[in-house]
Amino acid sequence: MIRYELPPSRSVDHTDIETVLGPDGRADPHLDPKLDSALVVKIYEAMLRTRVLDDRMLALQRQGRVSFHVGCKGEEAAIIASAAALRTEDWIFPCYRELGALLWRGFPLQRYVDNMYGNADDVVQGRQMPDHVTGKQWAYASVSSPIGTQIMHAVGFGWAAKLKRQKLATAVYFGDGATSTPDFHTGLNFAGVYKTPTIFLCRNNRWAISVPSDKQTASASFAAKGAAYGVRSVRVDGNDALATYRAVREAVERSHEGPTLLELVTYRLGGHSTSDDPKAYRLQEEVDLQSKGDPLTRLRRHLELLGAWNELQERRFVSQLDSEIKQCVEIAEKKPAPELRSMFDGVYAERPWHLDEQYELTKRGPRPGKE
Amino acid sequence: MPEMTMVQAINDALRISMRDDERVVLLGEDVGKVGGVFRVTAGLQDEFGAERVIDTPLAEGGIVGASIGMAMYGLRPVPEIQFADFIYPAFDQIVSEAAKYRYRSGGEFGIPMVIRTPFGGGIRGGHYHSQSPESLFIHVAGLKVVCPSNPYDAKGLLLSAIRDEDPVLFFEPKRVYRAAKMDVPEGDYAVPLSKAKVVREGAHVTVLAWGAMLYEAVAAAEEVAPKVDVEVIDLRTLWPVDIDTIVASVKKTGRVVVVHEAPRTCGFGAELVSLVCEKAFLHLEAPPVRVTGHDTPFPYTLENDYLPLAHRIVPALLETAAY
Numbered sequence: 001m002i003r004y005e006l007p008p009s010r011s012v013d014h015t016d017i018e019t020v021l022g023p024d025g026r027a028d029p030h031l032d033p034k035l036d037s038a039l040v041v042k043i044y045e046a047m048l049r050t051r052v053l054d055d056r057m058l059a060l061q062r063q064g065r066v067s068f069h070v071g072c073k074g075e076e077a078a079i080i081a082s083a084a085a086l087r088t089e090d091w092i093f094p095c096y097r098e099l100g101a102l103l104w105r106g107f108p109l110q111r112y113v114d115n116m117y118g119n120a121d122d123v124v125q126g127r128q129m130p131d132h133v134t135g136k137q138w139a140y141a142s143v144s145s146p147i148g149t150q151i152m153h154a155v156g157f158g159w160a161a162k163l164k165r166q167k168l169a170t171a172v173y174f175g176d177g178a179t180s181t182p183d184f185h186t187g188l189n190f191a192g193v194y195k196t197p198t199i200f201l202c203r204n205n206r207w208a209i210s211v212p213s214d215k216q217t218a219s220a221s222f223a224a225k226g227a228a229y230g231v232r233s234v235r236v237d238g239n240d241a242l243a244t245y246r247a248v249r250e251a252v253e254r255s256h257e258g259p260t261l262l263e264l265v266t267y268r269l270g271g272h273s274t275s276d277d278p279k280a281y282r283l284q285e286e287v288d289l290q291s292k293g294d295p296l297t298r299l300r301r302h303l304e305l306l307g308a309w310n311e312l313q314e315r316r317f318v319s320q321l322d323s324e325i326k327q328c329v330e331i332a333e334k335k336p337a338p339e340l341r342s343m344f345d346g347v348y349a350e351r352p353w354h355l356d357e358q359y360e361l362t363k364r365g366p367r368p369g370k371e
Numbered sequence: 372m373p374e375m376t377m378v379q380a381i382n383d384a385l386r387i388s389m390r391d392d393e394r395v396v397l398l399g400e401d402v403g404k405v406g407g408v409f410r411v412t413a414g415l416q417d418e419f420g421a422e423r424v425i426d427t428p429l430a431e432g433g434i435v436g437a438s439i440g441m442a443m444y445g446l447r448p449v450p451e452i453q454f455a456d457f458i459y460p461a462f463d464q465i466v467s468e469a470a471k472y473r474y475r476s477g478g479e480f481g482i483p484m485v486i487r488t489p490f491g492g493g494i495r496g497g498h499y500h501s502q503s504p505e506s507l508f509i510h511v512a513g514l515k516v517v518c519p520s521n522p523y524d525a526k527g528l529l530l531s532a533i534r535d536e537d538p539v540l541f542f543e544p545k546r547v548y549r550a551a552k553m554d555v556p557e558g559d560y561a562v563p564l565s566k567a568k569v570v571r572e573g574a575h576v577t578v579l580a581w582g583a584m585l586y587e588a589v590a591a592a593e594e595v596a597p598k599v600d601v602e603v604i605d606l607r608t609l610w611p612v613d614i615d616t617i618v619a620s621v622k623k624t625g626r627v628v629v630v631h632e633a634p635r636t637c638g639f640g641a642e643l644v645s646l647v648c649e650k651a652f653l654h655l656e657a658p659p660v661r662v663t664g665h666d667t668p669f670p671y672t673l674e675n676d677y678l679p680l681a682h683r684i685v686p687a688l689l690e691t692a693a694y
Binding site: 122123124125128132135136141142151153154156157161170182186187189190347 | 432435444535
C-alpha cells in the first residue's frame, strides 16, 4: 500500500518551487495567503531586526567584544515567516541559526545579548558558546552544535503530545547538510510511521560550511526525500516570506494528519559563522547574484506597493533598534561572569559528591588571571 | 512473598511504574507485541495498550532521540536497547543530548529517562551480544549508571531510576535474567540509587563487583574462606558511586580487588582503583588489583577464558591477602 501522496501538479522529483511574491513585489493572486498587512509589516520588521542584529553582532565579534556569532543573513524569510505561521502552542526545535524565530516569539533582546556575552545573567550561565540559547517559556528548545540531533526530539515531543491528545505541532529547523545525517532519515521515518505532528523545515541555504548542496545529495531536491518515508513534502521559495508562511500554515493545519517536510530554498549570504571565510570556497559573483533575491528586498517591495512601508519608517526602525542594541550591549558588558559554582551545578538535578569535591578543590586552588 | 527471576522483577517494576504514573511509556524494538526478545516487557502492551508500550522502527538513535523529545514534553520514557552491543548508534543522542540537556539549557529542561539494556557475556552471544560498555557512559558528565545483580535490587533500583530526574543507563546482566530466583516483595518499594550493598562481610580483602560478576566474586570469596576473610561489595549504582561504603571497607581491610567483565584498559576498575588510592592510600597494605575482561573483542568459543570468573578471582584474592 502506497500511503504517500504527490499532488498531480507537482513533479515526482519535487523540483517545482512554490512562489507567491514575484520580482516586482506583487503577490500571485491565486497563492497569496492574504495576510493582514499589519502582520506582514510585523514579519518584515522582525526580518529587518534580525538582519540588523546579525550585522551588529558581527561587528562586535570583529572588535573582539564577543567571541563568536552565527548569523542568518539571507535566510530571514525562511526563519521568521515560518515561525510567524506557527501557533503559540507549537514548539520550535531549532538548529543554531534561528535566533530570529526566538525573537519573533518575544524573547527579550537583553536576554539574547547576555547569552552572547555568557555573563551571570545568561540563561545558560555561560555554559555554551554564544547563540546557543534556550527559551522554554517561548516553546523553544535548547540549541546544540551537533547537526541534526534536534530532529528526533521534535518527533518525540510531537509524538508525546499526540499520545496525550494535545493538539500541537513541532517545527524543527535544520540545514541542507543535516539531510545527510542519520537523524534526518530516522526522524522522517519515525514521523511517517507514527504520523507525528512534526513540520520538518529544511533551510536549503546551498552551503554546509564549504560543501555545496550538490555534494550533500544526488536527489533532484531535498523535498524529494520525504516521499520515501511517506511524508508529505513541498518545495518552497524560502526567500519569499508569503510563500513560506503559506506552506508552513498549511503544514500546521494538516499536522494532526501527520508530518510535512518543507524544503525552504534560500541562500546563505554570509559565512557559516564568524569563524568562516566563504571567499575560500565560493565566488563573489555567486553571492552578488543571490543577493538579488534578498528576502528583505522582496518583502519590502511588496509592502511598498501596498503602501504599508516606506524609507522613513525603515530608517526610524533601524535607528531605534540600534540604540536598543547599544544599550543592551553596554549593560551586558558590565555584568560579571557566572559564579564558579555554576560550572558544577546543573550537571544533575542534585550535585553529587564528586562534583562537590571538584568544586571545593577548584574554589580553593589557583584561579586563572584576568585576560 | 512471590519468587521472581530478574526478568519477572523488572517486568513487575515496569508494570507498577506504569500503573502509578501515566507519564511512563516504554518504547523499543520488539518491546510491544512480543514483549521483548527476553520477554522483559511481556504482557505490558496487553495491559497498557500500544500507545504506552510502543514497537518502534529499528533505529537506536531514533528510539533514544524520540525518548528525549518525549521527556521534554513531560513523559517518563523507558526506552529499551535490545542489547547493549547495539547502543552505539544512540551514543550521540545519549552523550551530546540527553546527558547535556539540563546543563546546557541552564536547567530549563531535564531529561528524566531510563535506558534499559541487557548487557554482559556468558550466554554464548559472541562479540555482538556480550559486551559491557558501562564505563563509556560513566565517563560522560550528566549520566547515571545502574547495574543490579539480583531480582530484588533490579525491581527496587528500576523503580527509583524511573522516578529520578536525570537520564539513567540501566544495565541488566542478562546472564542473571533467569538464572536466579528470589523472594521479591509485591508492590512498590525503592532501592535507592548511589547506595552500594555489602553482600558479604569480611576483614582481609575488599572485592568490588556488580552484575553477573558479583556471583563469581562471592563464589571466589567462599572458596578462599578458610584462609582469607573476604568482604564483597555489590556497587548496584556504578555512577555516582557510593564512595563512602567503598572507602570505609578498604580502610578496614587494607586490600582491594575490582572485578568486571569489561575490558581492562580504562574500565571502571581503573577509576575505582584511583579513588581508593586517593582516599585510602595510607590504609592500603597491598597494591589494588583488577580482575577483568581482556582488551580484546568479546570472543565466542573462549568466552569463559575472557570472563573474570571465580577461577581467576581466587588467585587474585590469595595473592593480595599474602602481599
